[in-house]
Amino acid sequence: MHTLGNADTCQDCFVHSRAAYYPNSDDKGTETGQCGYGTFGSTINGGDVSAASNLYQAGVGCGSCYQVRCTNNNYCSDKGVTVVITDSGSSHNTDFILSRRAFGRMAQNTDAATSLLALGIVDIEYRRVPCSYPNRNITFKIDENSNNPHYLAFVIWYQQGRKDITAVQLCETQNFECRLLDRTYGAVWTATPPPSGSLSIRMLFRDDNGDETWVVPVNNIPQNWKPSDTYDSGVQVNA
Known part of the structure; x- marks a missing residue:
């Protein structure tokens, strides 16, 4: 696996960063995200959504998809989770603030997800991936x-x-x-x-x-x- 500091230099390379999750009690995303999606922004992609800091790009990043996986071998799966950017935000040098659901889905199993959520902020690696909505047009x-x-x-x-x-x-x-x-x-x-x-x-x-x-x-x-x-x-x- 190659890891580069700049995602633009390699489409399929992972970039190291950190991720937190929304502190609200709802498992899915927020209905008041800065992308302006409203309720749709909390339920799209099954609720696997995220706020982004630099990747928000003044709104250009809204709707883009990323594979995000945490790097703690005790808890994290190799696949991670694919999220849609629906909001803008950062916390403690993070690139992503995931929904609780998406944050937990980086884990190997339910028990590992509980441990991940308890950590609050984790080291991750991410890369841009295509968004896919079968049977849906723009x-x-x-x-x-x-x-x-x-x-x-x-x-x-x-x-x-x-x-x-x-x-x-x-x-x-x-x-x-x-x-x-x-x-x-x-x-x-x-x-x-x-x-x-x-x-x-x-x-x-x-x-x-x-x-x-x-x-x-x-x-x-x-x-x-x-x-x-x-x-x-x-x-x-x-x-």
Whole structure:
């Protein structure tokens, strides 16, 4: 096994760090994470989620997946746990603050998980891995504070693969006019006011090498979109 100080120099190499877990009593993630996922952020990936410090990247890291495994041979499994970044935070020089569930799943068994949780903070190694959501397309969740036709905010769910979404365009489908949106925070994108008519949300994906590709959804968001509704893009980005 190779271990490097910089994850960017080797896609499959592990990086040494430390991890803690959310101090709340809930086994899963928080509903108030800085990525803006809400309830979805606590239950995605079965609740195996994490806050990140530097890997949050001002919101660009939201939705990315990492294999995290602790290094104490007495308690830890070789496989560790795969987590989705849903929040921002750090504690005592940690790169990850895992949900209690995810923290315990780094262990070999239930008894070892209890011992791990008692430690609170552990040495780990991690690497970026592709996110996988079988039978799910990228989905747009309209924020409940949106107000058609004056204000549109949405979050991108089920970001597959290991690429980052670095920019989003909102296109009015009748005249094909597009404009770049602001990343308000985390994975939340806004338009004030949005274009009229049905809308197409184009996403710019960047890979580890810096190569960028625009992805155009198959499905449009209808003209009569409503707050809290979800819309299936019809596409997956698994590479």
